[in-house]
Amino acid sequence: MIQQQVKRYLNTQREAAPLAVFRVSFGLLMLSSIIRFWSYGWIEKFYIAPSFHFTFYGFDWVRPFGNYTYLLFAICALSTIMITLGYKYRLGVIVFFLSFTYIELMDKTMYLNHYYFISMLSFLMIFIPAGSYFSIDALQLSRKRTATPIQFVPRWTIDSIKLLLGIVYVYAGLAKLNSDWLVKAMPLKIWLPSKFDIPFIGDLLGQEWVHYAFSWFGVGYDLLIPFFLLWRKSRPFAFIMVIIFHVLTRVLFPIGMFPYVMIVSALIFFDAGFHKRIIYAFAKAVHYPQQLLKTSQRYTSRNPSITKASVIVVVVFFTIQLLLPWRYLAYPGELFWTEEGYRFSWRVMLMEKSGYAQFKIVDGVSGKRFYVDNTDFLTPLQEKQMSFQPDFILEYAHYLRDHFESQGHQEVEVYVESYVALNGRLSTTYIDPNVDLAQIEDSFAHKNWIIPFTDEIKGL
Amino acid sequence: MKKIFGIITIALFMYACGTDDTTITTDDSGTDNTGNFDRSAMLTNWADNIIVPGYVDFNEKVNTLESATAAFTANASDLTAVRAAWLDAYTTWQKVSMFEIGPAETVNLRLNVNIYPANITTIESNIDNGSYDFGLSSNRAAKGFPALDYLLYGLGADDAAILSVYNGTEGAAYQQYLNDVVADMKELTASVLSEWQGSYRATFIDNDGASATASTDRFVNDYIFYYEKFLRAGKMGIPGGVFSGNVELGNIEALYAGNLSKDLFLVGLDATQDFFNGKAYNTNAQGESLSSYLDELNAIKDGVDLSEIINSQFDVARASVSALGSFESELSQNPPTTFLEAYNEVQRLVPLLKVDMVSAMSISIDFADADGD
Numbered sequence: 006m007i008q009q010q011v012k013r014y015l016n017t018q019r020e021a022a023p024l025a026v027f028r029v030s031f032g033l034l035m036l037s038s039i040i041r042f043w044s045y046g047w048i049e050k051f052y053i054a055p056s057f058h059f060t061f062y063g064f065d066w067v068r069p070f071g072n073y074t075y076l077l078f079a080i081c082a083l084s085t086i087m088i089t090l091g092y093k094y095r096l097g098v099i100v101f102f103l104s105f106t107y108i109e110l111m112d113k114t115m116y117l118n119h120y121y122f123i124s125m126l127s128f129l130m131i132f133i134p135a136g137s138y139f140s141i142d143a144l145q146l147s148r149k150r151t152a153t154p155i156q157f158v159p160r161w162t163i164d165s166i167k168l169l170l171g172i173v174y175v176y177a178g179l180a181k182l183n184s185d186w187l188v189k190a191m192p193l194k195i196w197l198p199s200k201f202d203i204p205f206i207g208d209l210l211g212q213e214w215v216h217y218a219f220s221w222f223g224v225g226y227d228l229l230i231p232f233f234l235l236w237r238k239s240r241p242f243a244f245i246m247v248i249i250f251h252v253l254t255r256v257l258f259p260i261g262m263f264p265y266v267m268i269v270s271a272l273i274f275f276d277a278g279f280h281k282r283i284i285y286a287f288a289k290a291v292h293y294p295q296q297l298l299k300t301s302q303r304y305t306s307r308n309p310s311i312t313k314a315s316v317i318v319v320v321v322f323f324t325i326q327l328l329l330p331w332r333y334l335a336y337p338g339e340l341f342w343t344e345e346g347y348r349f350s351w352r353v354m355l356m357e358k359s360g361y362a363q364f365k366i367v368d369g370v371s372g373k374r375f376y377v378d379n380t381d382f383l384t385p386l387q388e389k390q391m392s393f394q395p396d397f398i399l400e401y402a403h404y405l406r407d408h409f410e411s412q413g414h415q416e417v418e419v420y421v422e423s424y425v426a427l428n429g430r431l432s433t434t435y436i437d438p439n440v441d442l443a444q445i446e447d448s449f450a451h452k453n454w455i456i457p458f459t460d461e462i463k464g465l
Numbered sequence: 466m467k468k469i470f471g472i473i474t475i476a477l478f479m480y481a482c483g484t485d486d487t488t489i490t491t492d493d494s495g496t497d498n499t500g501n502f503d504r505s506a507m508l509t510n511w512a513d514n515i516i517v518p519g520y521v522d523f524n525e526k527v528n529t530l531e532s533a534t535a536a537f538t539a540n541a542s543d544l545t546a547v548r549a550a551w552l553d554a555y556t557t558w559q560k561v562s563m564f565e566i567g568p569a570e571t572v573n574l575r576l577n578v579n580i581y582p583a584n585i586t587t588i589e590s591n592i593d594n595g596s597y598d599f600g601l602s603s604n605r606a607a608k609g610f611p612a613l614d615y616l617l618y619g620l621g622a623d624d625a626a627i628l629s630v631y632n633g634t635e636g637a638a639y640q641q642y643l644n645d646v647v648a649d650m651k652e653l654t655a656s657v658l659s660e661w662q663g664s665y666r667a668t669f670i671d672n673d674g675a676s677a678t679a680s681t682d683r684f685v686n687d688y689i690f691y692y693e694k695f696l697r698a699g700k701m702g703i704p705g706g707v708f709s710g711n712v713e714l715g716n717i718e719a720l721y722a723g724n725l726s727k728d729l730f731l732v733g734l735d736a737t738q739d740f741f742n743g744k745a746y747n748t749n750a751q752g753e754s755l756s757s758y759l760d761e762l763n764a765i766k767d768g769v770d771l772s773e774i775i776n777s778q779f780d781v782a783r784a785s786v787s788a789l790g791s792f793e794s795e796l797s798q799n800p801p802t803t804f805l806e807a808y809n810e811v812q813r814l815v816p817l818l819k820v821d822m823v824s825a826m827s828i829s830i831d832f833a834d835a836d837g838d
Contacts, residue, residue, distance in 0.1 A: 198502070211502075259829075359824040373710040374710055375708050376707050376708050377708070429824075431771070431774070431821060432816055
């Protein structure tokens with residue numbers, strides 16, 4: 006029974022127009038995102054200039070290529086053009102996924118949930134025939150092989166994008182169900198007053214009720230918006246909310262391209278008719294043959310076993326997506342404090358956290374001891390990120406150990422005096438200052454050298 | 466209603482597109498923001514009551530130093546007056562050293578006026594050659610207060626020996642160098658002061674927004690940078706061997722004059738605390754400041770009284786450094802335990818300023834995208 010339903014669902018097809026609109030806008034946004042990153046000189050500043058990079062566990066082989074890092078970005082940009090035009094779409098999106106993910110893995114200082122989202126989305130797009138409609142691929146197909154470009158695609162391919170968006174929103178909402186966010190209106194209570202200079206609403210942002218209103222509205226928005234977008238009747242209203250919400254976050258916080266990505270992605274929830282109108286208008290402008298947009302050709306898989314494998318990969322992918330954010334439950338202590346299981350979980354805008362870490366080097370043989378000037382090794386951004394994240398602190402401590410041992414010090418011990426402030430609490434000692442970090446192996450096990458959080462945050 | 470809503474949304478959208486990393490400035494109508502701290506009032510207090518009066522005073526002291534130097538080179542018989550003028554200017558310098566923003570940053574005032582230890586080899590070879598370009602960064606350690614320290618105290622074992630250098634065969638070259646060093650300081654100081662008295666004050670105050678390039682954010686970064694690098698590390702940490710493991714007596718401030726380093730440190734510490742409290746230069750009048758900003762934020766946040774914690778740590782740091790003997794005598798102990806204990810109290814302010822204060826004010830450290838929703 007259920008099996009039949011699943012089978013029927015997998016065989017259901019829908020108009021391909023939403024995927025085409027999604028593909029083109031995704032490609033264009035990614036292209037502008039790369040141009041923006043490049044034009045700010047960030048490739049040089051964040052990937053080439055620093056002598057040291059923080060790597061992800063298991064990915065320490067992912068390194069920038071010096072000046073050839075520009076080439077990597079160029080390849081990534083090229084792949085966004087291929088995606089936009091639908092030219093060798095699958096190759097384009099695979100190249101994009103690999104190059105973009107590689108870029109994000111080069112230095113975890115730059116980790117942002119947005120970038121992770123883009124990586125995951127582009128991975129998903131490998132298994133979605135988004136390049137088969139209103140694309141150069143379709144055009145070439147019609148010319149060369151007298152085959153007809155498709156008009157319909159499996160329904161699940163469109164739904165999977167909706168599902169990913171839904172997961173992002175709902176998990177972001179669940180993460181806000183905690184006492185800091187709901188009861189204390191933290192960290193918005195810290196962030197909003199500093200935005201006093203924004204037109205129209207600047208004056209309001211210093212008021213306490215506004216902090217609470219924003220906090221509660223934010224939770225409600227995240228938890229409910231996917232459902233309002235799914236329901237046809239509330240969809241126009243929901244989309245207006247999407248625009249307002251993301252424009253507001255764009256105004257208030259320096260979050261780059263992300264709001265635009267989310268606004269454009271939400272279009273996927275609209276009916277095919279809406280997307281067809283966009284495409285027809287667009288096709289006219291670029292002289293794309295109209296008859297290729299009205300073929301009534303259904304999607305047929307050239308190789309059913311590949312299609313089957315695709316479905317399995319996507320199912321596994323979503324299972325991981327649904328489970329990964331809960332891994333923090335396997336760790337003791339306060340998640341916001343230890344950050345064990347914090348990343349890759351759609352925890353966004355949850356913390357005003359900052360720290361200070363001063364490293365003490367002890368030569369185990371001579372007993373000589375001295376402190377490190379972090380600016381000798383790290384960029385300001387790296388130092389900032391390092392100072393309140395334990396895995397950064399450990400990786401940096403190991404780097405310091407190796408650096409000073411190569412300078413002739415022996416049996417180097419590394420200690421850190423660190424203070425971290427979280428969501429308006431006064432800073433307290435973060436890492437046990439008596440633990441020799443040079444001896445600690447990095448792993449996914451609980452880091453028992455973090456001094457436990459002194460307060461309590463209730464909730465998820 | 467719908468229309469207004471639409472207009473506001475579009476306006477905000479355009480605003481969103483228009484502001485990326487550029488400075489955000491708003492018209493300052495001077496009205497009291499409800500529940501919002503007035504950053505522009507704080508910037509005005511900083512500029513008008515602390516920074517500009519500080520530079521005016523420092524500029525006067527440098528002028529006095531110039532005339533004292535001129536008098537000394539005209540008749541090199543007594544070092545007392547020129548030394549006193551040097552010390553007076555050096556002491557005043559400690560009160561303005563932290564203002565390395567705008568014009569001072571442009572000319573690198575701090576690097577040009579107080580890089581120590583002085584490079585004696587360069588100084589001597591400059592004097593030998595008789596030609597030197599103080600605009601070169603390679604000459605930075607051969608001029609400013611540390612060079613004067615060497616020229617007024619370090620040329621000989623006692624005053625008679627020093628005076629004999631100025632009156633000896635190469636005396637004219639030494640006199641010339643002394644005058645040139647002071648002239649260079651005078652020129653730099655005058656240029657910074659005139660910028661502040663000219664257009665820069667308005668630039669500074671008008672940039673009263675909140676972003677990585679706004680005056681408040683930038684200056685708070687500069688202020689903390691000064692405290693951490695120049696006051697804490699430069700005057701105590703480095704000589705005390707905190708970063709190398711070995712006491713470095715040669716890196717003490719005012720090395721040749723001797724026994725001044727502690728006093729200069731304390732003047733700097735007082736100046737940073739006074740700045741924190743918005744105390745008008747050399748008076749007790751207080752205006753809007755980092756401290757009152759924290760109080761204002763605290764009123765919203767209902768949290769701990771951070772400004773009080775910071776002030777009391779300033780007091781503890783001052784008390785423990787004041788209790789020390791001269792830095793020279795402290796550092797002759799091995800290991801210099803009491804010196805390092807006092808250093809630790811000075812150090813304790815760093816996380817309070819860098820973590821707690823910055824976090825409370827939501828000051829940006831560097832411009833990059835942050836995580837969004």
